[in-house]
Amino acid sequence: MVFPTITFAVFFAVVLPVSWALVRTPGAWKWFLVVASYVFYAAADWKFLFLLGGVTLGNHLFAHLIHRADDEERRKWLVRIVVTLDLLLLGVFKYYGFFVEQADAALDDVGLGAPFPVLSIALPVGISFITFHAISYVVDVGRRQLQPPPIVDLALYMSFFPHLVAGPIVRASEFLPQLRRPLDPKRVAVGTGVLLIVVGLVKKVVIADTLAREVVDPVFAVPEAYSSADTLLAFYGYAVQIYCDFSGYTDIAIGIAMLMGLTFPKNFDRPFASQSIGEFWRRWHMTLSRFVRDYIYIPLGGARKGPARGLINNFITMVLVGLWHGAAWGFIVFGAMHGFVMGAERVWTQKFRWRPPTWGKHVLVLLFLGFSLVPFRAPDMNDVFVLWGQLFAEGPATLWSPVPVLMIVAVIGSHLLPLRAVFRVRKWVADLPVPALSAGLAATVVVVAATIPSQGVPPFIYFQF
Secondary structure, eight states: OOSSSHHHHHHHHHHHHHHHHTTTSHHHHHHHHHHHHHHHHHTTOTTHHHHHHHHHHHHHHHHHHHHHOOSHHHHHHHHHHHHHHHHHHHHHHHTHHHHHHHHHHHHHHTTOOOOOOOOOOOOOTTHHHHHHHHHHHHHHHHTTSOOOOOHHHHHHHHHOTTTTTTOOOOOHHHHGGGGGSOOOGGGOOHHHHHHHHHHHHIIIIIIIHHHIIIIIHHHHHSGGGSOHHHHHHHHHHHHHHHHHHHHHHHHHHHHHHHHTTOOOOOOOSOGGGOSSHHHHHHHSSHHHHHHHIIIIIHHHTTTTTOHHHHHHHHHHHHHHHHHHHOSSHHHHHHHHHHHHHHHHHHHHHHHOOOOOOHHHHHHHHHHHHHHHTHHHHSSSHHHHHHHHHGGGOOOOOOSOOHHHHHHHHHHHHHTTSOHHHHHHHHHHHHTSOHHHHHHHHHHHHHHHHHHOOTTOOOOOGGGGO
């Protein structure tokens, strides 16, 4: 079930008023939202419900064992066991085929033809986000930051439909305490929630999908047919497309949760305004960045054993970030490129005093982003090299029409605007009366609907992760 569809609009039009009608009866309210969230997930494939329920129940049982363990070492081992099981589950669904293919190829290269069985395993929607939420829960219990809640609370945390399939990654210690306090509809920031939904719809349907149809998909499908100018436009078209697609989803998710009285953490903070790749990752998919920092980078040792070890740990973390996105060499190369450049930035900062001017930093970051996102989007590494090579191809600029160019410039340029002006506009819109907000939302829906192609709204990019 995709957010910008009539099906979801009907679903949410039922869920929102019923949830507020039940809010004074916490048990009924929670179970209703669990059932609604399972219905939402079943729209992708009802068989995945058994996976979601099994992960929820299994982690809940382990969390109780962890909480009751008096011995510190025993508690740590229990956490390691359940985290390993969660990662094994993710590995079977998401990475089994990839690693089997690589192992078979390696054995063939050395003359040991012993093929492993290749199983056709359907990838559950949002499996990475489900796994990370489960890990967040058991680790927070293991760290004594959280006590195991009633099963209905955990079921709601694991399945809550706004963040279920594509984030943001909401930690258990952020979400579960909200279920214990009474919700007051008078305290709901309706204006901000509606604004986020409107902005998310425009980002996804108007900008991201338009850039995909008119620029990105044609070039990445047949790169040899396009000149350097068109290839360069496609690189930055994809950077803006994936930003608008993913941040559009999280804007809608945060807005929906807000209208239901619950708060999600911020996931994007004008990433194209970054002056370094390290800063970019503090602004891009912020919930993933802090997750890997706290659950991967720091447990690896961070920089506690010296700068060199810190660089190695950061590189390993970024490679795993790339692999998290999918079982393909392009994702691994993407993560490795970012890890290497982040390390180079640290070394330069420590060894040299000279710094580029502010505008130069922005240019360098944008140049690297356009270049490094190619392996993230291309079907395979052969296409990556072809696409990079097309930057030197002669020919006319056939795709440089006003609409996609203005979209790319407007999105990147908006990130460079002074924050004061941005906040002023947001506050003005959020303070509008409810009738005006409703009219604005209705008008946006009409405009968005007019841009939807006959085949419907494409799935969000991060649904595959």
